Amino acid sequence: MKIFLGSLFFIGVTPKTGVTPISYCDMIEVMIGKKKVITKKSEDFSRWYTDVVQQAELADYAPVKGCIIFRPYGYALWEGIKKALDAKIKAMGVENAYFPLFIPQEFLQKEKEHVEGFAPELAVVTHGGGKKLEEPLIVRPTSETVMYAMFSKWIQSWRDLPLKINQWCNVVRWEKRTLPFIRTTEFLWQEGHTAHAEHKEALDQVHAAAQAYEEIFKDYLAIYGITGFKSNSEKFAGAAASLSYEALMPDGKALQSSTSHDLGQNFAKAFEITFQDQKGKNQYVWQTSWGLSTRAVGGLIMVHGDDNGLFFPPQIAPIQIIIVPIYGGDEEGGLVKQYVSELKSKLIEFRVKVDSREEYSPGWKFNEWELKGVPLRLEIGPREVKSQTVMAIRRDTGDKTSITTSELTEKVTMLLKTQQKDALERSRKFTEENTHLVDTYDQFKEIMSGPRGFIKAFWCENPGCEAKIKEETKATTRCLPLDAVEEKGKCVYCDEPATHRWLFAQAY
Numbered sequence: 455m456k457i458f459l460g461s462l463f464f465i466g467v468t469p470k471t472g473v474t475p476i477s478y479c480d481m482i483e484v485m486i487g488k489k490k491v492i493t494k495k496s497e498d499f500s501r502w503y504t505d506v507v508q509q510a511e512l513a514d515y516a517p518v519k520g521c522i523i524f525r526p527y528g529y530a531l532w533e534g535i536k537k538a539l540d541a542k543i544k545a546m547g548v549e550n551a552y553f554p555l556f557i558p559q560e561f562l563q564k565e566k567e568h569v570e571g572f573a574p575e576l577a578v579v580t581h582g583g584g585k586k587l588e589e590p591l592i593v594r595p596t597s598e599t600v601m602y603a604m605f606s607k608w609i610q611s612w613r614d615l616p617l618k619i620n621q622w623c624n625v626v627r628w629e630k631r632t633l634p635f636i637r638t639t640e641f642l643w644q645e646g647h648t649a650h651a652e653h654k655e656a657l658d659q660v661h662a663a664a665q666a667y668e669e670i671f672k673d674y675l676a677i678y679g680i681t682g683f684k685s686n687s688e689k690f691a692g693a694a695a696s697l698s699y700e701a702l703m704p705d706g707k708a709l710q711s712s713t714s715h716d717l718g719q720n721f722a723k724a725f726e727i728t729f730q731d732q733k734g735k736n737q738y739v740w741q742t743s744w745g746l747s748t749r750a751v752g753g754l755i756m757v758h759g760d761d762n763g764l765f766f767p768p769q770i771a772p773i774q775i776i777i778v779p780i781y782g783g784d785e786e787g788g789l790v791k792q793y794v795s796e797l798k799s800k801l802i803e804f805r806v807k808v809d810s811r812e813e814y815s816p817g818w819k820f821n822e823w824e825l826k827g828v829p830l831r832l833e834i835g836p837r838e839v840k841s842q843t844v845m846a847i848r849r850d851t852g853d854k855t856s857i858t859t860s861e862l863t864e865k866v867t868m869l870l871k872t873q874q875k876d877a878l879e880r881s882r883k884f885t886e887e888n889t890h891l892v893d894t895y896d897q898f899k900e901i902m903s904g905p906r907g908f909i910k911a912f913w914c915e916n917p918g919c920e921a922k923i924k925e926e927t928k929a930t931t932r933c934l935p936l937d938a939v940e941e942k943g944k945c946v947y948c949d950e951p952a953t954h955r956w957l958f959a960q961a962y
């Protein structure tokens with residue numbers, strides 16, 4: 455049956471016929487239960503999302519509700535982010551370390567806002583080694599408290615500053631509503647924590663981290679977004695100020711994709727982190743913390759892709775090039791195999807995979823790697839061997855280019871670069887087209903009950919108005935963009951004077 459399907463397909467792709475045989479093959483493969491079927495992105499975005507996550511083998515649901523298993527293909531995305539971001543973190547002079555998973559309960563209670571913010575979602579260990587613990591342990595929801603207890607021991611003098619530490623780890627927040635990668639009870643992230651002698655220096659660090667995140671999102675994940683300050687009610691529990699990167703998803707909801715916090719001296723006071731300055735005077739340190747989590751993988755899946763499945767921008771794609779050999783007859787098949795292996799050796803600078811499985815037809819493979827979002831497919835059959843070419847197909851546009859062997863690396867580099875650039879441009883264009891400048895509350899409500907998206911509207915910065923807007927439209931302030939200019943306006947909710955247009959959206 456399998457051989458039959460393969461040869462059937464091969465007859466179909468004979469270039470002169472000019473027909474697309476995939477649908478015919480697909481039909482048979484659906485009939486025999488081989489083809490994966492996903493909901494169309496254009497028809498039902500949220501079902502498409504959960505379909506692709508599972509069908510592309512990115513993640514699976516864990517036995518414990520709200521947790522997911524990162525399957526190798528999904529974990530490879532996180533590894534890609536980790537590699538790129540870790541280099542940036544180190545370039546900021548930050549060193550990696552590792553702190554324990556368990557935090558004594560009393561630590562968490564030291565900073566008032568912090569404990570209030572996290573209390574509802576804490577996982578608490580009450581028993582260990584078969585005995586009830588004298589003091590319950592908290593499974594870290596974030597590591598400020600356990601780290602800063604140590605910071606207070608390690609920092610004595612101005613000579614010990616700045617102290618810059620990052621850790622890659624898992625954290626647990628008991629979430630009520632979960633969605634793979636976007637919001638899970640346990641997730642992976644990095645958390646950077648620094649202590650400085652001067653507030654100015656800490657602020658520089660907050661902005662440097664925000665900048666590094668923006669580069670990861672734009673240059674690697676091709677996700678356009680907006681960096682800005684969170685409002686008081688939306689900022690991190692215990693922070694003096696928070697910056698976030700807000701990206702618009704295809705359903706018009708915003709994803710807070712990373713955060714960087716100016717902690718001021720709040721934690722320094724709670725944990726007694728002091729240093730003797732150069733004049734011999736005791737001072738509290740100024741601190742920062744900043745994080746990017748596996749939620750970024752969720753954003754990556756959502757932003758790109760189409761009805762046929764995923765699309766991963768080449769910079770982050772675990773597989774950048776998939777080679778699908780079309781073997782033909784026995785004699786031709788041997789030549790194709792040899793040609794494919796020669797070409798693969800020319801492409802060592804890329805992440806390349808050859809799908810040489812003979813039990814699947816080329817049509818099935820095309821479908822599979824489209825679903826899995828590999829940016830570039832190279833088809834190689836007897837015809838290509840003869841003409842010393844390959845047929846390259848872009849995943850994002852479907853454009854086909856015949857490339858001669860002599861210019862293979864050069865052309866492939868160009869095609870991947872173009873796809874990377876185009877992906878960010880699509881994301882930017884989508885965001886711009888779905889950002890509404892709004893001056894009346896009626897218009898605000900109309901947009902939030904309809905197409906959604908970002909709204910730029912004046913807000914008086916009174917938390918009461920913010921709360922009412924959230925209650926009535928489900929939209930929250932996402933941030934005050936860093937490039938927002940001071941203007942004279944009236945609050946979209948209460949008409950009181952306002953100085954800036956804030957970015958609003960319904961959020962994940």
Ligand SMILES: [Zn+2]
Binds near residue numbers: 914915
């Ligand atoms: Zn107001």
